[in-house]
Amino acid sequence: MRTAAFFDMDHTVLRKDTGMSWMRFLRRRGELSGAGMARAVWWSLLYKAAVLDMEALATRLCAELEGDDEAEMIAKCDVWYAADVAPMVTPAARHAAAAHRAAGDVIVLATGATQYAALAVARGLGIEHTLCSRLEVDGGRFTGRLAAMCFGPHKVTLAERFAAEHDIDLARSTFYSDSFNDLPMLERVGGAVAVNPDVRLWRHARRRGWRIEQWA
Numbered sequence: 001m002r003t004a005a006f007f008d009m010d011h012t013v014l015r016k017d018t019g020m021s022w023m024r025f026l027r028r029r030g031e032l033s034g035a036g037m038a039r040a041v042w043w044s045l046l047y048k049a050a051v052l053d054m055e056a057l058a059t060r061l062c063a064e065l066e067g068d069d070e071a072e073m074i075a076k077c078d079v080w081y082a083a084d085v086a087p088m089v090t091p092a093a094r095h096a097a098a099a100h101r102a103a104g105d106v107i108v109l110a111t112g113a114t115q116y117a118a119l120a121v122a123r124g125l126g127i128e129h130t131l132c133s134r135l136e137v138d139g140g141r142f143t144g145r146l147a148a149m150c151f152g153p154h155k156v157t158l159a160e161r162f163a164a165e166h167d168i169d170l171a172r173s174t175f176y177s178d179s180f181n182d183l184p185m186l187e188r189v190g191g192a193v194a195v196n197p198d199v200r201l202w203r204h205a206r207r208r209g210w211r212i213e214q215w216a
Contacts, residue, residue, distance in 0.1 A: 001167050001168060001169040001172075002104075002105075002106055002166065002167055002168050002169070003104075003105050003106070003168065003169060003172045003173050003174075004105055004106040004107070004108055004163070004166075004168045004170075004173040004174070005096070005097070005100035005105045005106070005107055005108070005173065005174045005175075005176070006108045006109075006110045006131075006159065006173065006174065006175040006176070006185070006189065007093065007096075007097065007107070007108070007109050007110065007127070007175075007176045008110060008111055008175075008176060008177035008178060008179065008182055008195075009109060009111035009113055009117075009118065009121055010111070010113070010178070010179075011178040011179070011195075011196050012093065012176055012177055012178045012195045012196065012215065013089060013090060013093035013097075013109070013121065013125060013176075013215075014085065014088040014089060014090070014093075014121065015088045015089075015090055015216065016088050017044065018085060018088075018113055018117045018121075019040070019043075019044065019047075019113070020040060020041070020044050021080070021084050021085060021088075022080060022117070023036070023037060023040040024037075024084075025076075025080045025083075025084055043057060047181070048198060054112065054149075054151045054152065054181070055149060055151070058112075058133065058146060058149060058151070059146065062135055062142075062144055062145060062146050063144045063145075064144075065135065065142040065144060066142055066143060066144025067141055067142065067144070068141065068142050069140060069141055070137050070140050070141060070142060071140060073116055073142075074116060077116040077117065077120060078120075081117070081120040081121075081124075085117070085120065085121065085124075086124055089121070089124060089125060090215045090216070092213070092215035093125065093215060094125065096176065097125055097126070097127060100174070105173075105174075106128070106129065106166060106168060107127045107128055107129065108127065108128075108129040108130070108131060108159075108162065109121060109122045109125070109127045109129070109130045109131070109132070110130075110131040110132075110150065110155055110158070110159060110175070110185065111130075111131070111132050111133075111150060112132070112133055112149070112150050112151040112155070113132055113133065114132060114133050114134065114135055115130070115132050115133075115134050115135070116135075117132075118130050118132035118133075119132070129162070129166075131150050131155065131158045131159060131162060132148075132150050133146065133148060133149050133150045133151065134146070134147040134148040135147065151181070152181060152182075152184055153184045155182065155184065155185045156184045156185050156188050159185060159188065160188075170188055170189050170190070171189070171190045172190050172191075173189045173190060173191065174189060174190070174191035174192075174193060175188075175189045175191070175192055175193065176193045176195045176213075177193075177194070177195065177201075178194070178195050178196045178197055178198060178201065179197075179198055179201060180197075180198055180200035180201040180204065182201075183201070183204065186201075186210070191211075192205070192208070192210045192211075193210065193211045193212075193213060194210055194211070194212045194213070195213050195214075195215050196213075196214055196215055196216060197212060
C-alpha cells in the first residue's frame with residue numbers, strides 16, 4: 001500500500017486564517033457590514049477555543065448564498081487569492097510537501113475551507129489532491145446546501161474514502177495541523193505533526209509525544 005501526507009490549510013500551510021482573510025476582503029469591497037465583521041471575529045475566537053459548532057455555522061453561511069452565481073464567486077476568489085492568500089504560504093510548507101513528494105508519498109490538502117479557497121491553495125503549492133468542504137451548485141447557482149463537509153470527524157470520513165480509492169495506508173501516513181479541532185484526523189494517521197499548534201493541541205501533542213513544529 002502507498003502512504004500519504006495530509007496537510008491542513010489555515011495556520012499550517014498558510015500563515016493566517018482564510019476565513020478571516022475572506023471577511024476582510026469582503027469588508028474592503030463594501031460587501032460586509034461592521035456588524036458582520038464583528039460576528040466573524042467572534043466566530044474566529046470560538047473556533048480557536050475549539051468550542052464553535054462548525055457544522056451549524058457552515059449550514060447557516062451556506063444557506064445565505066442560496067441563488068448566488070457561482071461564476072461571480074469564482075471571479076472574486078481569484079482576485080482574493082492573488083492579493084491576500086498567495087503571500088500567506090509558508091516556505092516550510094513548501095519544503096515539507098516537496099520532501100514527502102520526493103519520498104513517494106501522495107500529497108493531499110485536507111481543509112474545512114470550501115473548494116474555492118482550497119483548490120486555489122492546492123494549485124499554488126502543486127498539491128495534487130484536495131479534501132475540502134463543498135458547496136452544492138445547480139445550474140450555476142448555489143442551492144444553499146452543503147454537498148460535503150471536511151471538519152472534525154467528517155475529515156476522517158473523507159480521508160478514509162480517499163485512502164480506499166487510492167490504496168493508501170493511513171496508519172503509515174502523516175497529517176500536519178495546527179488545531180485541536182483536527183484531533184480525530186491526527187489520531188487516525190500514524191504520523192501526527194502539530195504545526196503552529198493552538199494551546200490545547202500543544203498540550204495534547206506533548207502528552208502523546210507527537211512532533212511539534214513552528215512554520216510561522
